[in-house]
Amino acid sequence: MTLQARLEIPRSGFTVSVEFTLAPGKVLALMGPSGAGKSSIVHALAGIQQLGAGSIELEGRVLADEHTHVPPHRRHIGLLGQEPHxxxxxxxxxxxxxxxxxxxxxxxxxxxxxxxxxxxxxxxxxxxxxxxxxxxxxxxxxxxxxxxxxxxRMLLIDEPFASLDVEAAGDMRLLVREELDRTGISAVIVSHAAVDTVALADELLVLEQGAATHYGPVAEVFAAPATRFMRAVVAALPASARVTEATDGV
Structure with a gap:
């Protein structure tokens, strides 16, 4: 269920401008400082927020462009946020x-x-x-x-573990991974925690002030952090997880 996204999303002070493709069954993680525009991407994919320019296609179906805005309930995209609602x-x-x-x-x-x-x-x-x-x-x-x-047809996961204790977050992370593997659907996950990205994602897009500063396989991005933000993220990741899990591209 290939997702093709070319997004221009106006925000106060800057415009979120990113482009990515997500293959069927793959998981893309979005990381970046608070206020970088991660949730804006998720909301645009879900149909909650309209694009300033660009397009969103899922399985060849146009969900949004300059002429089209398919409403959220007709996109067949699931959204799981920090609050269960x-x-x-x-x-x-x-x-x-x-x-x-x-x-x-x-x-x-x-x-x-x-x-x-x-x-x-x-x-x-x-x-x-x-x-x-x-x-x-x-x-x-x-x-x-x-x-x-x-x-x-796709799942959007916006920091669902942030308000959980360590044990509950670990259980939830395992459940999400199992269900994504079982269903084979693709997903986009927003998280501030490196362990979420290592455990769940295949690819990583790092967003800073609305622009992608890194984009590629998780292991490659973690192996060569080029910005202060990513160096801090990698430094906070336990060495065992960095060596075994990130190297395997889990």
Whole structure:
């Protein structure tokens, strides 16, 4: 499900200007200082934000250009953010079933899909609980299940681990990797954490003041950090992960 993106997104003080191609089943990580424009790229891909210029094509279908702006609900792109944004009046099973219904399933099939997901997540006992009574990690897992239950052609992941503790973040990272491998869909992930990029991504685009300062395979970018930001990122990565995981391009 190839994504071709050529983006010009006006922001206060600068314009985000990047171009990249993402092959089917691959994961692109976006890294950069706060305010560099990473979330603007995600929002443009999702259809939440319009382009100033450029184009977005997924599977040969134009989602945005100077003449076209396909609305978010018609893009078949899942979005998972730092906040799970579950429906507070629906229980865990109903939240997941909502995603399945959005993906075209009829009501009974969607309920079965929600039950399957809850079993898969180890949360079957929480099926009837509403989001307010669940932990942050549980809510994020349900949000991921809801996004994937909709059978998206692509997944956008915008810092979903930032508010989780170390253990919950590790569990969530493993779950995301397993589900991306299982479904074979491509994904774009925004993160400030090098460990997220090493564990999840195939390619890395580093954004600084709206411009790409690095773009290529994760291992290559980490092996030759050319800016102060990337040198700090690499320095913060545990040596074991830098040598074994980044070298293998995990």
């Amino acid at each position: 579950l429906f507070p009046h629906l229980d865990a099973a109903q939240n997941i079933a909502f995603g399945a219904r959005a993906g075209g399933m009829e009501k009974r099939a969607a309920a079965r899909e929600a039950a399957r997901w809850l079993e898969r997540l180890g949360l079957a006992e929480f099926a009837a609980q509403r989001p307010g009574s669940l932990s942050g990690g549980q809510r994020q897992r349900i949000a991921l299940a809801r996004a994937l239950a909709a059978a998206p």
